[in-house]
Amino acid sequence: MLAPDDCASLTDIRQAIDGLDREVLTILGKRMQYVLAASRFKSDAKSIxxxxxxxxxxxxxxxxxxxxxxxxxxxxxxxxxxxxxxxxRQVDYWRAQRGLQ
Structure with missing residues (x-):
């Protein structure tokens, strides 16, 4: 990915932004994995x-x-x-894992 000052066109800028947005969403997906894993350590839905x-x-x-x-x-x-x-989402997952849906 080009640095902002190295972009030669609006297309370069847009491609870089699209790449960053994809990275943000990938990270949010990883974050969700941790959020769901944390439900293992919650004794009840109220503690979430x-x-x-x-x-x-x-x-x-x-x-x-x-x-x-x-x-x-x-x-x-x-x-x-x-x-x-x-x-x-964690509350829903916690309940589903315990058959409480």
Whole structure:
């Protein structure tokens, strides 16, 4: 993949963005594998949301975003959505694994 300053056309830029988006989605898929694996360590569905952990995560994600020149509010909002969606999937998975669907 070309560095941004090495791109010679809009096509180069778009190909690089498409490649990065694919990487992001691959990573989100790997993240899901860990989220589902974590359900093995949860004693009940009520323990899955872990609000203290989520609050701590959001602080870190905001800081990491700002360290990379991104807007902290945007990153926090984005991760709130990501985390909420993953929690819902983990609850569904937890219940399915125990025949509670």
């Amino acid at each position: 949301p872990a609000p203290e952990r989520v609050a701590s995560m959001l602080v870190d994600r905001r800081r990491w975003a700002e360290e990379n020149g991104l807007d902290g509010d945007f990153a926090e909002s984005l991760f709130q959505q990501i985390i909420s969606w993953y929690i819902a």
